[in-house]
Amino acid sequence: MASGDEFDAIVVGAGPGGIAAALTMARAGLSVVIFERAERPGQKNVMGGVMYGRMLADVASETWRDAPIERVVVDERVWLTTPDAAVTLGHKHVPHEDPSEPPNAFTVLRVPFDAWFASQAEAAGALIVPGTLVEDVIMEQGRVAGVRTGRADGDLRAPLVVIADGANSFLVQRAGLSRPLEPQEMALVVKEIIALSPEAIEDRFNLEPGRGATIEVYGAVTRGMAGYGFVYTNTASLSVGIGALISHLMRTRITPWDLLEGFKTHPLIAPLLRGGEVREYLAHAIPEGGIRAMPRLYGDGVLVVGDAAMMVNNLHREGSNLAMAAGRMAGETAILAKRAGDWSARTLSTYRDLLEASFVLQDLRKYERLPEIAERRPELLSVYPAILSEAVHEMLRVDGVSKREKQRKILRRVLAQRPWWQLVKDAIEGWRAMR
């Protein structure tokens, strides 16, 4: 540690990744400062709304019980839509009642949640400096030596900078860890918070009080673009949103608000929202490039966590949990570095090793081919839901035609839309991307 440094570590950004890193370090006695550009932590932060208990409890330990969660997710649904129908899949469960175990998944609103999470880091001894934009990293002889903030006399040096400033991070580029991203490596998601009474939500989604449902909606609703819509239940509101790759929005010229309005008025979605009042309209970028678009995750004096490092598993709508796990591992790496008195890339490479040994990089590697397929072949997301929906519809229609004849009819219709060799090719490509 260079003499005279006031802090062991500077964390940029008070989201799940940055707070998890700061909390881990502060609890081990490291001195940590967090810079956050919002006036209060949470005010700049948005996500769809599902968070996971295990990674939160790993970081927050016993205090996870006080987290401001909305509803415990007990019903997860996937809808494959056409303009006026859907094939629906799902899983419901009765959650465990073991009070020592956090729930698997729950919905949150990020403004109150992040404010609470930041207060945990503060209670552990981290200093939070809000209302402060980090404009640049200070580079010295190829190593990151601190940050430049927008304040007067705003330079601060520390042996470690944890970059956790979110999607489309400026700082990873300034630190020489990444190239600029491409429009197919980021999605834009818009959502609304739609107020509804808890009773209406519980009736419409068939839920006990405090329990929640999620619906991911694929197919016609994204109008040929790669993406999906979602409906998540909060205590007294719904989070209703839809997103698509920026590259596809550029090409189709569909505005995000038209996309959202189309989703809300889909005949299967509209009844769920009826009578609800729009409280807030939000927009946010979601990293979609996967492991192939990741920046370097460490360097001399620097670690990168969360959205800034592309840590999103979009197929499983996971992100904040990856950020929390990575933040914890960044914190643990910093504790080792402090003990060794060495903040160079040699010691900090432990962070990468921890991530490699965990679900974070293992899951992202599993799906490394998906982003490229989503960009190149968005039609797969509308063609197959339509084929499936029409097939099921045909089999369920009782019109005097024999089931065997219906099967032949379905097969003829499928082959008219897609020759057999194309079906085989799609199946192989799909299998390779998901296995």
Next chain:
Amino acid sequence: MRIEDKLYTLRWKHDKQTHIKIVRGDVCFERCGGEWQRPCTTFCPANVYQWDGEKIAVSYENCVECTSCLLGCPYRNIDWKPPRGGFGIEWQNG
């Protein structure tokens, strides 16, 4: 619901100075009109960018800081920086 009504649900702390600049007006005028038809006027979720016939008019005070325009401008012609600390969008729910 129109975009104007959606934006009406939001709160900002407005800065007097803009955090968004078009780097070269001639790029929007001469190059972007043909092939791309100025996609910033359609993909921006807060309707910040509008073509007035000669140039892109930038309503920076509508910006919700999603950063899409950094990637979505085909000519990387939008110089977007985060608003100064404490300024810009203030989400109520997130």
